[in-house]
Amino acid sequence: MAGVEIRHLSKRFGQLYAVDDVDLSIREGEFLVLLGPSGCGKTTLLRMIAGLEQPTTGQIHIGGERMDDVPPRARGIAMVFQSYALYPHRTVSRNISFPLEALGLPRAAIDEKVRWAAEMFGIGRYLDRYPRQLSGGERQRVALCRALVRDPKVFLLDEPLANLDAKLRNTARDELKRFQRRIKTTTVYVTHDQVEAMGLGDRIVVMDGGRVRQVGTPQEVYEEPVDTFVATFVGQPPMNLLPARDPALPPGTLLGFRPEHFLPRDHVTAGEPLQTFPFAVRRVEYLGSDRYVYGTIADGAANDATVIAKLPATVGMAIPEGETLEFAVPRRALRYFDGATGARRP
Amino acid sequence: MTRRRRFADREDLLGAAMLAPALAYVLLLVGVPFGLAIVLSFSNATAGSLSFGWAGFANYSAIFADPIFRRALANTAIVTVGSQVLVVVLATAAAQVFRAAFHGKRTARFVLLLPWAVPVSLAAIAWTWIFDSTFSVINWTLKVSGLLHGWLYWLGEPGLALVAIIIVQAWRIFPFATVIVLAGLSSLPQDVMEAAIVDGAGFWRRLFYVELPLLLPVVAVAVLFGVVYTATDLGVVYILTGGGPANTTHVLPTLAFQRGIQGADLGQGAAIAVFLLPFLIVVAILMLRLARHSEVGSR
Numbered sequence: 001m002a003g004v005e006i007r008h009l010s011k012r013f014g015q016l017y018a019v020d021d022v023d024l025s026i027r028e029g030e031f032l033v034l035l036g037p038s039g040c041g042k043t044t045l046l047r048m049i050a051g052l053e054q055p056t057t058g059q060i061h062i063g064g065e066r067m068d069d070v071p072p073r074a075r076g077i078a079m080v081f082q083s084y085a086l087y088p089h090r091t092v093s094r095n096i097s098f099p100l101e102a103l104g105l106p107r108a109a110i111d112e113k114v115r116w117a118a119e120m121f122g123i124g125r126y127l128d129r130y131p132r133q134l135s136g137g138e139r140q141r142v143a144l145c146r147a148l149v150r151d152p153k154v155f156l157l158d159e160p161l162a163n164l165d166a167k168l169r170n171t172a173r174d175e176l177k178r179f180q181r182r183i184k185t186t187t188v189y190v191t192h193d194q195v196e197a198m199g200l201g202d203r204i205v206v207m208d209g210g211r212v213r214q215v216g217t218p219q220e221v222y223e224e225p226v227d228t229f230v231a232t233f234v235g236q237p238p239m240n241l242l243p244a245r246d247p248a249l250p251p252g253t254l255l256g257f258r259p260e261h262f263l264p265r266d267h268v269t270a271g272e273p274l275q276t277f278p279f280a281v282r283r284v285e286y287l288g289s290d291r292y293v294y295g296t297i298a299d300g301a302a303n304d305a306t307v308i309a310k311l312p313a314t315v316g317m318a319i320p321e322g323e324t325l326e327f328a329v330p331r332r333a334l335r336y337f338d339g340a341t342g343a344r345r346p
Numbered sequence: 347m348t349r350r351r352r353f354a355d356r357e358d359l360l361g362a363a364m365l366a367p368a369l370a371y372v373l374l375l376v377g378v379p380f381g382l383a384i385v386l387s388f389s390n391a392t393a394g395s396l397s398f399g400w401a402g403f404a405n406y407s408a409i410f411a412d413p414i415f416r417r418a419l420a421n422t423a424i425v426t427v428g429s430q431v432l433v434v435v436l437a438t439a440a441a442q443v444f445r446a447a448f449h450g451k452r453t454a455r456f457v458l459l460l461p462w463a464v465p466v467s468l469a470a471i472a473w474t475w476i477f478d479s480t481f482s483v484i485n486w487t488l489k490v491s492g493l494l495h496g497w498l499y500w501l502g503e504p505g506l507a508l509v510a511i512i513i514v515q516a517w518r519i520f521p522f523a524t525v526i527v528l529a530g531l532s533s534l535p536q537d538v539m540e541a542a543i544v545d546g547a548g549f550w551r552r553l554f555y556v557e558l559p560l561l562l563p564v565v566a567v568a569v570l571f572g573v574v575y576t577a578t579d580l581g582v583v584y585i586l587t588g589g590g591p592a593n594t595t596h597v598l599p600t601l602a603f604q605r606g607i608q609g610a611d612l613g614q615g616a617a618i619a620v621f622l623l624p625f626l627i628v629v630a631i632l633m634l635r636l637a638r639h640s641e642v643g644s645r
Binding site: 086 | 559
């Protein structure tokens with residue numbers, strides 16, 4: 001087990017900085033999620049930790065040892081690829097044993113370890129099958145087994161759930177998290193899916209344009225986003241942003257609030273200071289457990305930014321389309337951002 | 347606008363019309379001579395005479411009893427296997443080189459393909475100079491570098507002549523095989539190769555345990571082509587040695603040519619030429635089955 005220290009790490013492809021001066025400290029035993037849109041540099045960062053990509057500048061330390069010049073096999077890492085990258089010509093057991101064979105372990109020790117790992121993931125029955133004979137979920141477990149038997153100091157997972165169908169993804173997520181809690185190995189997990197990130201991560205690193213925007217627990221990232229990028233990237237539907245009309249605030253300030261805090265006035269908890277808005281309802285989406293209400297703020301300003309309200313099923317009142325209703329947000333749920341830079345304001 | 351269906355709208359007629367030239371070509375220029383060869387191999391026909399009589403298996407029993415034929419059969423096997431082993435090793439290595447990025451790669455690739463574009467006869471004539479008993483550039487090079495003390499009569503000694511034939515045949519197929527293997531390499535799943543790197547496999551382990559097994563279907567195709575090209579080739583042996591010295595380097599095509607055309611015994615020539623057919627069919631089936639069997643599973 002070991003932590004990972006990343007210092008001033010950059011990777012340039014031609015003119016483009018895929019990863020731009022990233023500093024990151026991954027704690028021992030932590031489940032860290034790298035979250036961002038595609039092209040944000042999260043996968044490049046992971047591949048640099050793995051050693052599949054050479055940094056342009058900067059340093060990587062794993063377990064206190066400098067590793068950026070060390071070949072992948074000697075870094076004490078194991079990686080699970082999005083496609084699982086199983087060896088198609090080898091059986092499941094020979095897939096799992098491959099890293100052990102490379103280590104030159106005796107046959108008996110290899111067999112024992114393969115069996116142990118396969119039992120751990122419940123794929124003991126499939127040891128003699130070929131990857132093409134397995135379902136997506138089974139392949140994913142084989143890939144995890146293959147990573148596990150190396151006894152890595154750090155697990156690197158590149159969107160390992162992305163190729164599973166939606167039904168399977170929830171259970172696979174739960175399994176993955178329980179597995180990591182049990183073996184307590186430092187894990188770096190790349191995803192563009194913020195639900196996965198929130199559900200799995202001890203901490204989340206939100207990246208965009210090769211830079212780290214915010215590092216924090218899921219709760220911190222969700223409730224206290226440091227800028228408008230994080231505010232709108234994390235959360236579904238995203239945080240509502242509109243120009244603040246309060247003359248006490250500096251000009252250009254943006255006001256942000258989460259759709260679930262934006263409720264019909266009568267349904268907001270009483271006894272709290274509120275900010276109310278006239279909400280011109282355009283369309284209502286019924287989603288079973290929630291209703292999404294799309295509309296604009298009709299306060300006389302020329303502001304047609306779409307605002308979304310997320311009403312839980314417990315709010316039973318009728319929301320007629322085309323009418324303007326009074327909605328409110330508790331003041332404690334309001335966030336302010338600089339309109340020019342997007343940075344958070346106190 | 348006419349509403350009648352035109353010829354171009356009739357897919358059935360159009361298809362037949364467009365297939366016809368290819369079909370005619372195959373039937374007239376491949377099928378007929380092939381059938382004729384089989385018929386001739388059971389006859390006592392000779393060149394220069396229109397007489398035709400059935401001979402049953404006489405031609406076959408005659409060539410079986412003939413030590414020159416048996417030698418030619420063995421030579422065909424030696425040359426084919428030897429050159430293909432050489433080709434597989436060289437083409438795999440060359441494909442690794444050509445995969446790497448280096449300066450002048452395009453030019454190098456062009457030069458690599460040249461042997462494939464040179465007519466066999468021209469190339470073989472050039473090789474007769476390389477193996478010439480007096481002017482051999484190979485001997486000269488070995489001599490100057492101090493590796494050779496005597497003198498090698500490449501095309502004059504049966505053993506050396508076979509080596510020479512194997513070298514030329516390998517040289518001829520090598521570019522084609524390299525291109526095929528190169529195409530196979532670039533179609534290998536990149537992440538599987540990276541997984542092998544992360545799993546701690548070094549270059550040789552990756553090559554022998556991951557890359558080559560995955561390349562197997564592609565290499566099998568290259569070998570299949572190589573076997574067929576080499577086992578049926580007349581030009582190289584004909585020009586290099588003419589089957590000599592003393593009929594020791596004949597392969598089946600040259601022997602068939604010598605007996606059937608030069609010796610005017612069409613029946614025996616045809617029997618020699620047809621002899622390899624069942625063997626080649628088996629090779630083709632085996633190779634194709636191997637290729638299908640080891641096909642990379644669905645992803």
